[in-house]
Amino acid sequence: MSGIDGRPRLSRRSALQALGAAAVTGGALRWLRPDSAHAAGSARRLFVFYHPDGIPGPSQSGDASKWHPTGSETNFQLAPCTSPLEGFKDRSVFFRGLSMGGTDSGSHPGGAKKLLTAVDGGNGESIDQHLARTVGASSYWRHLYLGAQAAYAGASGDKHIVYPAAGYTIPPEDDPRRALRSLFGGAAGTGGTGGTGGSGGGAPAVDPVRRSVLDSVIADLGAMRARLGGVGQARFDLHLEAVRELERRVGGGVTDEVPGAAAAADCANPAVDTSSFGDAELYDPGRFPAILKAQLDLAVLASACGLTRVSTIQASVHTSELVMSRFPGTPMFDPGFDMRSHQASHYGARHDPFSREYSAFVQQSQWWTGQFAYLLELLDSLPDGEGTMLDTSLCLMVTEVCDGNTHLHDDMPLVLAGGGNGSVRTGRLLDLGYRRHADLWVSVANAMGQPTSWFGDASSGGVPGLLA
Amino acid sequence: MGAWLLMAAWLAGCDRAATPAGSADGAPVAARRVRLLNREEYRQTVLALFPSLAGTACESATDCALAVQDCVDQTCTPDACEVHTFVYPAASALGSEVVVAGSFNGWAGTAAAGGLRMTWSPETGQYWAKTTLGDGTWEYKIVIDGATWLQDTTNPASRPDGFGGQNSVVVQACDGAAPPSGAFDPTAGFLPDTRPEGFPFDTHADAGVVNAVRVEGWLAAGEAVADRVLQNPGALLGCDPNQEACVRGWLTELLPRAFRRPVTTVEVERYVVAVLGAADRTEGLQVAVQGVLSSPELLYRPEVGEGGRLNKWETASALSYWLWSAPPDEALTAAGLAEGAARRAAAARLLDDPRADAFLGRFVSQWLGLEPVGIADRSEALYGPIDGALRAQMVAETEDVFAALVRDGGTLRDLYTADWTIAGPAVRALYGLPSGDGRVTLPPERAGVLSHASLLFATSHSDQSSPIRRGLMVRTRLLCETFPAPPPTAGGVPDVDPTATTRERFAQHTDNPACASCHDYIDGLGFGFEHFDAVGAWRETENGAPIDATGLLRDVEGRGTETEATFESIAQLGAALAASEAAPRCLTAQVVRYALGVEVAVDDPRLDGVVEAFAVSGYELRALLLALAESDLMVERAP
Secondary structure: OEEEOOOOOHHHHHHHHHOOOOOOOOOOHHHOOOOOOOOOOOEEEEEEEEEEOOOOOOOOOOOOOOOOOOEEOOOEOOOOOOHHHHHHHEEEEEEEEEEEEOOOOHHHHHHHHHHOOOOOOHHHOHHHHHHHHHHOOOEOOOOEEEEEEEOOOOOOOOOOOOOOEOOOOOOOOOOOOHHHHHHOOOOOOOOOOOOOHHHOOOOOOHHHHHHHHHHHHHHHHHHHHHHHHOHHHHHHHHHHHHHHHHHHHHHOOOOOHHHHHHHOOOOOOOOOOOOOOOOOOOOOOOEEEEEEHHHHHHHHHHHHHHOOOOEEEEEEOOOOEEHHHHHOOOOOOOOOOEEEEEHHHHOOOOOOOOOHHHHHHHHHHHHHHHHHHHHHHHOOOOEEEEEEHHHHEEEEEEOOOOOOOOOOOOOOEEEEEEOOHHOOOOOOEEEEEEEEOOOHHHHHHHHHHOOOOOOOOOOOOOOOOOEE | HHHHHHHHHHHHOOOOOOOOOOOOOOOEEOOOEEEOOOOHHHHHHHHHHHHHHHHOOOOOOOHHHOOOOOEEOOEEEEEOOOEEEEEOOOOOOOOEEEEEEOOOOOOOOOOOOOOOOOEEOOOOOOOEEEEEEEEEEEEEEEEEEOEEEOOOOOOOOEOOOOOOOEEEEEEEEOOOOOOOOOOOOOOOOOOOOOOOOOOOOOOOOOOOOHHHHHHHHHHHHHHHHHHHHOOOOHHHHOOOOOHHHHHHHHHHHHOOOHHOOOOOHHHHHHHHHHHHOOOHHHHHHHHHHHHHHOOOOHEEEOOEEEEOOOHHHHHHHHHHHHHHHHOOOHHHHOOOOOOHHHHHHHHHHHHHHOHHHHHHHHHHHHOOOHHHHHOOOOOOHOOOOOOOHHHHHHHHHHHHHHHHHHOOOOOOHHHHOOOEOOOOOHHHHHHOOOOOOOEOOOOOOOOHHHHHHHHHHHOOOOEEEOOOHHHHHHHHOOOOOOOOOOOOOOOOOOOOOOOOOOHHHHHHHOOOOHHHHHHHHHHHHHOOOOOOOOOOOOOOOOOEEEEEEEEEEEEEEEEEOOOOEEOHHHHHHHHHHHHOOHHHHHHHHHHHHHOOOOOOOOHHHHEEEEEEEEHOOOOEEEHHHHHHHHHHHHEEEEE
């Protein structure tokens, strides 16, 4: 089996068989994991944070961006909408000149399809899924995909940014309570992993029935594949991969937890505050900030406890109807006037400080950056080795267009933060002139320890000078 | 420069006629494939396999635990905490009308005045009524024929009524109470189904991609089902589960129903071995039940067939998952379905069965885009609270009307112009109709599905109606037209302006030639809905200015056909659509998309046969469905 760069990669099946065998003998397995997983100089985990509808970039009439930093590579100033990252300036990288190129199907949907796939129409695997399948292949959760008001009934696939297969998305888990149960089981859990596994933190307990059920499913998958003679093969492949992932969880094997962080996060008693919303409030815009915070907390907790290395958190969806003027305790709050995300993003041809849309859009953009800053703070509060989880992780802030009003996909407002375990040279503003954003995904894969020279349909070997 | 190129391409977008359909060389519309059960199909499949999960059947609430349950969809269902049940025993009927009058309804002593009418149940010897009460202390009396006021002798709590008697007292405290657990739903924790952009239905054959979250969902469903059905293994198996022959017999019967095809002895034995090989019999049966419910043989519906046509088992599933969202029953798998006439007869039977409600409701709500009505936000400052009951009743209205039309010989014209509806109390209040339930004549300003609150709500924003969304809804969902995405710098929704009507605010689209190319087709049409606000209520004025709801339906038969119809009411718009050739052809395409789970162009000539049969019937909705069942489209699959 070869990876996208033609180099051989660890066969998932052999890794899993090895894991299964070792679980039986009770042996430790770290030596069987892909070297990249813990190689010095490779990022230990990736967080992708998505927000909708772009940012107040350069306007149609030529006003300067309110988001993009300005200055030289090492001496630069943040703009109003990136100012919440002031405290993380030296641990982030900002870009000028990263372009998605044209998109096939319109500004927002086309951008959302191309964002993580770097292929028009989402006709390829997304970078998070690719890394989940490769460097995350032996994790309990290869990929954690959490949403905040992103997977409502009737949402079409283009609203979601994660592509396990060319052309097709999966929806995120929008309910932090359900995600918590699924990840950690526990008293509140139904089904799920069957308990917290005591001091092993998130390490699931062995469940003989579930193990036999998965054997049965695998047998039926094989029989069905043989019987249908080629029809549905690609789908059965994905199905088998997913079943193997579940098999790993019931195996009672090792955990990848971050020792210092796991102690601080208390994996045996995982806690995420979900008290302010119930079933009826999951899509209430007034509860959106609390829901998003719970999902960010949960993603960090799951990583600290060694359950996953790749997490994507999707806040709302493109062309968002999210009424951000209902967010309590924020400068946007205005119970008498509805300001929706997409509405605000079309603020007009110029940066008019007297325009309601424009001033709201600046506030919204700042707020999203603030949520990303919260993720960074959280990671920075948890020790990992010599430093913190922020030092060993990669965090991306992404959205599907640049300026929300012009809908262009040039000069994309993407931020890379975190030291990546020494793999990234942070504290810089990289002016790339014109470079396709696929190159950033190549660099991210490399930083995660996945050797590759191309990703998507327009990469040319990574972003120069980004990695250490 | 990039923007200019895009703009130029876009300007050409709506000024030319739609491109004709591509290949139609007689190849089947759908290819050989496997179709993953969607969430509803999986739920129905599990419940069909283990009928004991569905709960107690009932005809009336008195068949259930009346104090805490109601009879919903012929199943005893727990009441929400807020629902209070009044019961008053009597040896025989006490008069022509018995009501509950209390502090919650202004002490109305007759039903006409707003009293809560009680239902007489001679079988159980009691009057009963259910109503929703907010938190607090409520006093009441039972009133017979508006004259005799009685204390509720079944309720020990009472207070002096100030007239020398006693009022009965109810204390309600539901704040924070968990919602009722309801009927068992094995898919409660599932991710929602997804669908490709622009495809209205959750039945698309390629959309469901399996990941670990979905596998986890099926495993958890299997565990929850096993917990329930294995509480009494003997009852489930119908014999002694410790006997190997009993287990084998049970699996021999279960597996063909689960996999919807005959199974081989080898297949049965694999499951038998799994049961016998477990640590004990309980664990073995768990493995079997859970294994079946996570098996790809259950989860996927192969449409592979022989010689380019589905085999009889696949055909039975194609019909039943289309019209029931459920597996075929015995009669369907026993029937020969190779001939079109046989499929037609089978489809007629399926449609008459209550299980067809799943299709009728899901089809119409997904076709018209009503799913967001349940959660889409509305400004409380402008519209007051919009509660879950109103939202549910809005969608139910459209689903119920569509189901009634399909079952009772209704036509496309009825769908678009009917002067009646089927509505619950909250929707009736919104329409200004007297309270009640069931079928009712609409007020004169409403006609057909285009005037339903559900549709008007779904095509609005949180604080304003949207002529754009409404116009686009008609053009894309009812006429199956496609539109290019708006150009860069299109601009957004104009700000709410307290001095202008929505129509005035949107005039810029058509005043600006860059916008007019497409918006000429959209806005004039959408303006025709302007008498209805963002929650579907009627309005005569907006911000003090009279509403102008004159509408213009340009090129109803497709862009460039140069047809034009103005309309003054929704009924006129509905009539114009019903009289077109484009609307019935589009509905045909939508039904084919739902049933076959494939994108098919509206002008694809392979639809002609079904369209023709639909026309010959006078556009009877049922005839359209039967014509598709009969058509070769249903069973032919490209290699």
